[in-house]
Amino acid sequence: MSGATVAAGPTRVPFISGRGTRILLPLLLVAVLSAAAILPIAALLVRAFLDRDGRFVGLANFVRYATEPGLAVAAWNSLTLSALATLLTIGLAYPFAYAITRTRMPGRGMFRLIALLPLLAPSLLPAFGLVYLFGNQGWLRGWLMGESLYGPVGIVLASVFYAFPHAVLILSAGLAAGDQRIYEAARALRAGPWRRFVTVTLPSSRYALISAASIVYVLVFTDFGIPSVVGGSTNVLATDIYKLVIGRFDFEMGAVVGVLLLAPAVAAYLVDWLARRSQRAMISGRSVPIAPERMPGRDLALFGFCLLVAAAVIGIIGMAVYGSLVRFWPYNLNLGLHNYARLLEDDDEFRAIGNSLALAAGTAALGTLLAMLSGWIVARRIGPAALVQGLQGLAMVPVAVPGLVLGLGYVFFFNDPANPLHALQGTLAILVLCTVAHFYTVPHLMAVGELLRLDREIDMAAQALRAGPASAGRRIFLPVLAPTLVDIAGYFFVNAMTTVSALIFLFTAQTRVAAIAVINLVEGSRIGQAAAFATLIMALSIGAALIQISLRAAILRAQRWRRREG
């Protein structure tokens, strides 16, 4: 791999040549990430070491928590169910991502969109969908062979559904790029398709595979929504934090659980660090983009597989949408739009949709900018090693922090009158900042992954062309990175449309968003209207995703250099 030849030696990045800038830029990112994520999270988690009056008590709260009955069971459930869900998710997502990036089967764009559906739907929809399909009145409850949905079965099923798009995103980003010359070399050496897959594809996607698995594990480990809806009486650590903080107002013990929930993220960070150390650039200046070959047998098999996965995703969501169209599930199945009609009578719900769109747009803009910058600093090791490593560590924290911890941490941090950012309290801007922080890890990893694959010869080309900062950005980096930028913006946008857990502590009458309105409807027992509103949110997110996909396609079409000429 030619990338290896430039992996060693000092990094030379064209427009970050001054020593000052090389330290200032990573410092700036560390400061922004600290203010938006780390300090607020710490503002809550530090309480693990304090008593209610704020006096330092060492590990007393941990000891108190360790003596709580039921902890061992909850910890064991969390560890094993997350592992099982991770195995299943990666097992499904890898062939799926492979099929949409490395084959010529039909419908690849469609399948990509369907894989993203779980991300586009407020979590209420899959929860309803699973209950309507596999619950006690479910049409397909026989498929569970007498097992109840409520318990480990439900947790694993719902977790796989929830984590699947994250895994597909990371894996397909990793599989999309590669160097066709290596495959040609392999073929010249008479390596068969299977051998080419095992010796070339699999090793070159190792980093993506490790990232995807650790992200999925951490996501499932820290998620509270799924076990609380379909977990039955199966206790997991993530629900403990809700019981302690919300049920008993015991912020100190809640903080203890929050600290414990960070453990898998620390492990994921170490794994990622080891993996990244051995990762070399996959695309050099001389690379030839992957041109998947037509292999009818493989393509047909994968098409069938993708069709099955798509049917499952659409089946679950479709069932919930169906639920929004009936009069009263499961006793009055007359179809109609009455739930939608009742919803649209309310001006407040319209304001909530406007707020959601503003939140999503703001999150996409700010998040993309920050994630690209931090991804670039980490991938190119700009600045002192400790600073770069620190930045990577900070970026891994948000994924491990439940929204509840982030939201309450925001209140503790920003609502402190001594904080210069106190004025943000109560604005939509604070919701934007919180949402960027909440979903930061995956886009950051997407950016790092993409930049690691583009080797530094491209940076050097910019330098050789004596491109100034502005023109290097515009003429070289922006075009090369445009598809990734669009993907990252899309990821932030759709997550911002559906997120709830952190925002319930931060919204005001003026900044109430649609996903919170859905929760209010559920609490008010307006199930049909809640399903209808969640469906509307999903429709808007699908619209955004379609824009994202066509934009991406238009960019790729316009950039002829991505295709092999002649």
Next chain:
Amino acid sequence: MFRTFIAAAVAGIASFAPIAADAQQRTLTVYSSLDEDQAKALIKGFEAKHPQVKVNAILGSTAPIIARVIAEAAAPQADIIMGNAVSALMAADARGLLLAYKPAQYDKVSPVMRDGRAEPVWLGIDAWASSICFNTVEAAKKNIPAPKSWADLANPVYKGHITMPSPLSSGTALLAVNGWLTIFGEKGGWDFMDKLHENVSKYGHSGSAPCRQAAAGETIIGISYATPGVKAINEGAPIQIILPSEGLGWEIEAAAIVKGAKNLADAKLMADWISSREAAEISAKYLPISAYDDIQVLPKNYPADEKAKLLKMDFAKLAASREAVMAEWQKRYGTKVPPKS
């Protein structure tokens, strides 16, 4: 409609900037866990009386609202909490976050709905009581009889068909548990819960969820409170609300001013409004027990005898034993997984 939408989007973008205090109109920030329609009706009534005050309402579930108030202690955002469980309000009061205030009509409110202390912190708005949501269609399919009493729920015929919230995360569950401890006594209460535990398929986090699960046929019996059952019946669910014969654990939803409220004068106006007979008449349309004893309105499909079945409860004692009850519950039922249905 479309215009509202555009206006909303513009307002959304505008609200990126900190909201400047409007010189013309005063604002009041209200946190509420009342039923959404009830909260909106009460606010509408207040704004009609005080057109110079614009109410900004933040509606949410009982516990998250109080958690938010506790977290915001450094610089309180709420001026007044208009409706939250008294037990949850006491958690905020214990941290010194609420302001004592005696609303204008305090003395006219029925005694049980008053704080009772010399410097009252809360004022009752309504009360809610634990009850059973029973799905008649699913019960008939499985040939399961309707329970008449709490004691009936210990019958093995209900094995796997009961859901209830966990008292560790739901005030509604605590109502039921406190009710059982009042009815059966300390030992008898826990003995009953041991037997009930054998029949429970799921302990959840939300007080209204068991009723919704019963309405959707996911369970036959949901231990909850009447309002979500009434709503489900109004939507067409085959739900019967059963008020067990031994009596019902219950609790008051009350209003309290937040200490450090930025708009204290208007918060007091709101507290005065809540203490008025007019406001109680609005609340009575949603829950039969309001702040004025003599207002007798029964919301549509609401069980008629709820008020008569309320247990005589020692709230001070129950508040003092809250932590101990939770710990005991966690020890008995938090560790082992209940039997599968």
